[in-house]
Amino acid sequence: AIDENDQLLVTLEPCSSQGKQPPCVDALLAARVRRVIVGAVDPDPRHRGRGIEALAARGVEVELLDGAAPLARVAPHFVEWVGADRVRRPRPWLIAKWAQTRTGQLMPPEDVGAGRWITAPPALEEVQQLRARVDAILTGVGTVLADDPRLTVRRPVEVPCAPLRVVVDSELRTPPSARLFQPLAAGEHAGGVHLFCLAGAAPMRHRELEAAGAIVHGCFPDRSGRLSLREVLGKLWALGVRRALLEAGPTLQQACLEQGFVDQVRVYTGSVNGGRGPSLAHLLSSAAWKERLDREIGPDSVLEAFRANAG
Numbered sequence: 001a002i003d004e005n006d007q008l009l010v011t012l013e014p015c016s017s018q019g020k021q022p023p024c025v026d027a028l029l030a031a032r033v034r035r036v037i038v039g040a041v042d043p044d045p046r047h048r049g050r051g052i053e054a055l056a057a058r059g060v061e062v063e064l065l066d067g068a069a070p071l072a073r074v075a076p077h078f079v080e081w082v083g084a085d086r087v088r089r090p091r092p093w094l095i096a097k098w099a100q101t102r103t104g105q106l107m108p109p110e111d112v113g114a115g116r117w118i119t120a121p122p123a124l125e126e127v128q129q130l131r132a133r134v135d136a137i138l139t140g141v142g143t144v145l146a147d148d149p150r151l152t153v154r155r156p157v158e159v160p161c162a163p164l165r166v167v168v169d170s171e172l173r174t175p176p177s178a179r180l181f182q183p184l185a186a187g188e189h190a191g192g193v194h195l196f197c198l199a200g201a202a203p204m205r206h207r208e209l210e211a212a213g214a215i216v217h218g219c220f221p222d223r224s225g226r227l228s229l230r231e232v233l234g235k236l237w238a239l240g241v242r243r244a245l246l247e248a249g250p251t252l253q254q255a256c257l258e259q260g261f262v263d264q265v266r267v268y269t270g271s272v273n274g275g276r277g278p279s280l281a282h283l284l285s286s287a288a289w290k291e292r293l294d295r296e297i298g299p300d301s302v303l304e305a306f307r308a309n310a311g
Ligand SMILES: NC(=O)c1ccc[n+]([C@@H]2O[C@H](COP(=O)([O-])OP(=O)(O)OC[C@H]3O[C@@H](n4cnc5c(N)ncnc54)[C@H](OP(=O)(O)O)[C@@H]3O)[C@@H](O)[C@H]2O)c1
Pocket: 097, 098, 099, 100, 105, 106, 107, 116, 118, 139, 140, 141, 142, 143, 144, 146, 147, 168, 169, 170, 171, 173, 226, 227, 228, 229, 247, 248, 249, 250, 251, 252, 253, 255
């Protein structure tokens, strides 16, 4: 907050570059801030010190209280976000979200919720809000074939920017008749449909999917011969995606978790017994997660956590 002497106290040096939002420095100049007290210089080499210089060049008095706000303590996720590997090979902040039964399975028994819904309406509502706050929603072709999802934001929530819909689909098995390609209903928000496949896969299907409205991206395989998830995430970054929500089945969730691409998890456990398919519980029980928060939503429970060594 700006005090009565037109001074501002900030944890981190204000940014001077145009991102999704205009530079903070411009906002401070427009607000005629006289003096800015900064707790830490931006550790990101692309920005380091530039905000302070830009303010000083326009006559704003800047005082640096270096060390007053240790970022590793007050903003650990930000420090990871600007880690060396992340700056060199940028990729979006990835939130893995899934719903599981009491036994940890992502697929309910066939006779529950039409074999599809594990959680109750309050959790489903919350997921809509989460969707509205990301730049892309990712899934695997296994989910497209099993559930034919729309991956849209459907609740009356404010949607600053409709999230892209992304399917990881090596051989382009997504049907051109999928509900992803159907026109949006009134009140439904969604961005374009992006399919990531192995370069040169299924040329005929490629054309049919483009005709249906898909944007198809060819990728290289990784060392194990699977579609390179790092390349997918790098390409999403280049498309402007900074925060993405992974709403896949167990196969893609496990691959992203094991390869270290998941920064944050949000796991809903519904009051359903039994289920089908593997559990991902073994990937959550390690010391790799920090700031764990358990809470309840309606009859369901939610676990939220951040990867300990993300970056
Ligand atoms: N409970 C939940 O939150 C939730 C959410 C979503 C889905 N589901 C359920 O999950 C089931 C589908 O499970 P699923 O595991 O088949 O779906 P998935 O994880 O969404 O999709 C898996 C597919 O992604 C493709 N893929 C491409 N590159 C990959 C890579 N590098 N690593 C891993 N996969 C890659 C693979 O197909 P290709 O080899 O052909 O590319 C793979 O078979 C459905 O029953 C659905 O209802 C549950």
